[in-house]
Amino acid sequence: MTKFKAAYEEMMQKHREQFEKFKEVHDLYFKDQKTWEAKFNELGKPLLRIIEEAENRLCSKMEGSGRGNYSANLADKFREEIRKDLPLIDLVGVKIY
DSSP states (O other), X not given: OOHHHHHHHHHHHHTHHHHHHHHHHHHHHHHOHHHHHHHHHHHHHHHHHHHHHHHHHHXXXXXXXXXXXXXXXXXXXXXXXXXXXXXXXXXTTOOOO
């Protein structure tokens, strides 16, 4: 298994309940953004911190060893893996009028 997939699986297992609750609201938000925006952001903000921490753990050692480009690519792949299940995750905290 690749490093980014292993990091993704570890994060999902460790925080499964939070991601499942968010996934339910995520799917409702996809259908009706105005109604579900507040709950989407409320549940999504802590997940963004979890994702960022997992990404930092995944990439931190590589940046110090002079492999910054590889680290950036790895971070992108990690985020893409998350977007497969939660395509709207990047909209957490974004105000839609």
